[in-house]
Amino acid sequence: MEQFFYLPSTMIWPLAACLVLTGIHVYLGVHVVARKVIFVDLALAQIAALGTVIGVLLGYEVGKDLTALYLYSLAFTIFGAFIFSATRMKGERVPHEAIIGIVYAVTFAATILVLSKSALGPQELDHIIKGELLWVQGHVVIKTAIIYALVGAFHFIFRKKFMAISFNPEQAEANGINVRLWDFLFYMSFGFVITSSVAIAGVFLVFSYLVIPSVGAMLLSEKLSTRLAIGWTAGAIISFIGVKLSWTTGLPTSPLVVVLLATGLLISGISRYLKHAPSIAIAFRNLAGGAIVVALFIGGVFYFGKPVEKPLDHALQLLSSEASTERQSGIAMLASFPDAQSDWQPLVMKSLHDNDAEVRKAAIGLLSRFQVVTAEKEILALLSDKSDDVRQAVLGAAKAYGDQDAGTVILQSAQKEDDPEMKIEMLETALLLRKAEAIPLLASMIEDGGIFASDAYDHLQSHVAFTFSIKETGKVKRWYEANRQKLVWNASTGKFAAKEG
């Protein structure tokens, strides 16, 4: 049991934020549902967002000028409250929901227009919708709780008036209440709450807290106080479960809470159905039938999922992709299929002539790794590739093949190479392929002087069993000329030595 209630300290503030939201929104939700203005919060949230982006357009910065931007969004919200209270018509000639929908659509569009001219991109809209419950900080939750308590107290003091205008506006007007004024006060306090809530939790979580618990409670009870009690209790329990589950399953917090709230609604719907059904047996039969239909539907959805391709086929398919990086991925994946070499070899050989140097490099790597003999000549031809990465890969491949004939080709290329470092690498590769002819060429590079003389010296010295200093290149050349017929490569030391006798 203790385990069940355990929550890591880092989740306390997101949970606290959820509870604060439950407290105010379940109450406001009762009004909103009674007034049939379900989407008013979406519209007000969007109006607040429009205020923020206009503030940004006028030079304030998100993350810096917090107060200024908040005041901008608040001012816009109050203006929105004015519109909604002014457009509530008697006799519902135009449904209020229509006005709300229009305001929502227009402010949304206006927000996009403003965003297209400002530093913020569509992320800002995304941010308003999704919210970031997880990043909420303690002081924000406390501040919000205090503001909401004040709004709550205001509504509690004038509860008779607020209830009257929401549940029975005609009667209220007959009793001498100024409906427009109190409507304005209602929407203003409502907008005030929405602005703060959306900043913490995002539009869709706020909307869910506003509507789902109230509707669920409506299904179960007629009495206002009971509805509130049910909404608050269920909202709090589901908030806890949501935050806890988000922690244990690693799913994002806000969307999980929304889905769980809907589950709660489903349960209350079913229990209402069972309570009011004429016969329990028939009710259960119908429920079972419904469950089967849902199960069949979901099963069908999964059954018709895309069948999984065979990994080899997938990799081969990638080789002919239009995106060059996918072709690289395909080649990399083929390394796991040495047995299917006959399937992939022709395609990979073709990739040696790809227009992307990285693909050519990958193809050289794969073919030389599996020592595909038929590819060797084509790989060596890439010694004249314009990409030095590819040329380096060819040298690596030549070493992997260990074919002495390749050494001859590399020696020829080295003599044409004008990049001194690359030339040294080529000559060293030739040495490793037992081409002693590279010795005088490296010695000449030492004689050329410059920064790369030392590199050439290091490499040459490490591959000849003959000690000399960097100034003694003449000595090495003479040693080479004297012994060229009897130089033998010692594979274990990696050095050329003159065979005795």
Place this chain on the structure above:
Amino acid sequence: MNTRLFLMITLALCIGVVQGSEAQTKKLNVVTTLNYLKYVTEAVGGDHVSVIALANPRQDPHYVTPTPRMNEVTTNADLFIENGLSLDLWAKNVVDASGNPNIGPGSPGHLIATINVPVKELPTEVSRAWGDIHPQGNPHIWLDPFNIKIVAENIGARLKELDPANGDYYDKHLDAFKHRLDEKMFGSELLDLLGKKGGDILTRKAKDGDLVSWLASRHLDSKLGGWMKMALPLQGKKIISYHKTYVYFADRFGLSIAGELEEKPGIPPPPQHRDDVVALVKREGIKVILNDNFYATDAADYVASKTGAKVIVTYLDVWANEDVSTYENLITYLLEKVLQAQS
């Protein structure tokens, strides 16, 4: 008779002059998706190109809302250049809507600027979960100046193909631009010492991670200048970023990215991920959180408030701000910001 001949010659000369001057003034109309591509194209194309970039440099390059103006400027384009790698996918809509047959995918008038670039984070393992967020690898290649040299080569080659008459001009400008970047990267003193192929050689050494040790072994370390010298104090330092935007930048300048604030782009992270990042920042003493200017800073602020790390709001593209009015300034700006926060 003579008069007729004279007239004909005059006429022929006139036509020649007119054609000649047309060839002189007719610029290639180039449209690029991102602004860094515009910058590179102008550097390589010089007076022979007129370039328009579609994206707002302050906005997220993943998501750009096409406008009629974009279609209009693209209608007359001779060349359309995109980053590719699934970053500027919106480019396809613009190309389609322009109705310009010269810039369709695969035609000479369409260039994916990132071919030949060594792209990171390519899926290489065969797994059942094909679905990958960036199946074509991490697309933010341009924050590594070495990749910009490759992009410049690609653009130069394509300009030559479309406008062969000015081939030498483009070659000259390409070499000058690459040389300029090499000087910025390594300092001109070191570059001059190494001769004609110095830029290529130093680039290879840096890519292999051997640059600093090689310079030391050749007693050249005092000659190193430019960004590489600026970045010396950053070697091995760990940082956090919001999105995987700085992988190439970090790798080039020796930083190590210890983690990202978002786990998947556009999806709020699960709680453990958030707590893991906070724990990581504390454990490793990480001082820097890089947050692209177009992402909200809630997450970064949260981590900063728990750890004392510093949030740096960064720009990603050329011209996003007066501090980053050239590509070179963009790199300098990023390095300076990270250096300040590190110290």
